[in-house]
Amino acid sequence: MRLHTVLAGAGALALLPCAGRAQEAFTDRFPIGDCSFQTRGGNQLFLLLPGRELHYSNARCVAAGDCDELVELVVSVLEETRRVRFEIDGVPRTVKTRVVEELETADGELAEISRNFFAECKGSGDVYYFGEEVDIFESDGSISHTGAWLAGEQGARPGLFLPGGAFLLGARYFQEIAPEVALDRAEHVALGLSLDLPAGHFEDCVEVEETTELEPGSVSTKIYCPGTGLVVDGDLELEEIAGDEDEDEDDD
Numbered sequence: 516m517r518l519h520t521v522l523a524g525a526g527a528l529a530l531l532p533c534a535g536r537a538q539e540a541f542t543d544r545f546p547i548g549d550c551s552f553q554t555r556g557g558n559q560l561f562l563l564l565p566g567r568e569l570h571y572s573n574a575r576c577v578a579a580g581d582c583d584e585l586v587e588l589v590v591s592v593l594e595e596t597r598r599v600r601f602e603i604d605g606v607p608r609t610v611k612t613r614v615v616e617e618l619e620t621a622d623g624e625l626a627e628i629s630r631n632f633f634a635e636c637k638g639s640g641d642v643y644y645f646g647e648e649v650d651i652f653e654s655d656g657s658i659s660h661t662g663a664w665l666a667g668e669q670g671a672r673p674g675l676f677l678p679g680g681a682f683l684l685g686a687r688y689f690q691e692i693a694p695e696v697a698l699d700r701a702e703h704v705a706l707g708l709s710l711d712l713p714a715g716h717f718e719d720c721v722e723v724e725e726t727t728e729l730e731p732g733s734v735s736t737k738i739y740c741p742g743t744g745l746v747v748d749g750d751l752e753l754e755e756i757a758g759d760e761d762e763d764e765d766d767d
Contacts, residue, residue: 541700542688545675547643548603550636554596554613558640558679560721560739563613563633566758567592569744575713576750584622588751591616597632599645601667610634610673612645627651632665633676640679644690646671647697664693671696677739682706682721690725698728708738710746714753717746 557563569590576582595614602608612632619627632645646665650658666673671693678686684703691697705722717740725735738747746753 539685539687541702542675543672543692545641545643545673545688547636547673548606548608550639550641550643552610552612552634552643553637554611554634556635556640557633557642558635558677559741560682560744561633561642561677562742562744563592563615563635563642565592565594565613568757569753570755570757571748571751571753573750573752574754575752582750586626586751587620588748589618590745591618599632599666599673601645601672603672610645625652629662635679642676642679643673644676645673646693662697664691664697666692669696670694674699677701677723695729699725700727701725710738712746712752712754714746714755717743720746 555563555565571588571590573582573586577585593614593616596611597614598609598611600607600609612634615631615633617627617629617631618625628650629647631647633642634645635642646668647663649660649663651661653659664671674690674692675688676690678688682703684706686703687700689698689700691699702724703721704724706719708720708722709716709718710720711717720738720740723737723739725737726733735749736747737745737749740746743753743756
């Protein structure tokens with residue numbers, strides 16, 4: 516998963532309303548063993564609809580003189596699926612996941628391609644994250660795979676990407692659980708947001724703050740809107756949505 520970094524000083528989530536309470540730890544245990552998974556659907560904040568593409572850029576940031584290079588990102592929900600094998604509470608499990616590709620360019624040059632593996636827990640609508648393949652195109656012509664991980668390999672386990680129930684302020688959970696490789700975690704920090712973007716006007720949006728133990732002090736701010744999904748990722752803004760398809764269910 517792309518972690519857009521800015522330096523800065525209810526299903527699975529029957530927990531963590533934060534008012535009047537001490538700051539909670541990030542949850543890293545989820546009721547995955549109780550889930551029947553599907554690869555189409557998702558939830559209102561994260562849609563898994565094959566053929567769907569979301570186009571983002573930081574063009575307004577560049578125009579304002581606050582960004583040095585034009586970054587463009589295309590997120591595509593592919594027809595492709597991948598089966599991921601892992602253990603949950605000592606019990607072997609195989610889950611069919613949907614492949615979501617992220618293709619990023621910087622000033623027109625290919626910068627990164629990642630293939631991310633997601634599936635939705637039926638009933639709760641919680642979307643879980645099972646790993647990613649990463650190709651980072653370095654300036655010297657080499658290709659790095661930093662951040663690649665897969666549940667069931669080298670101690671990695673599925674994380675919760677976005678819950679499907681009520682958006683609880685203060686909820687904190689791990690999205691990636693791959694020791695020493697990928698440990699992104701999310702915190703719900705705002706709701707009821709309205710904003711105008713190149714793609715249009717959006718209401719009732721929510722803000723998620725992402726951090727990682729592997730880069731102390733780094734923060735990624737993302738905004739999701741119901742029925743659309745991710746609309747803001749740091750300085751990237753949604754410009755266009757293409758290829759929505761009808762939702763069909765399928766099982767793991």
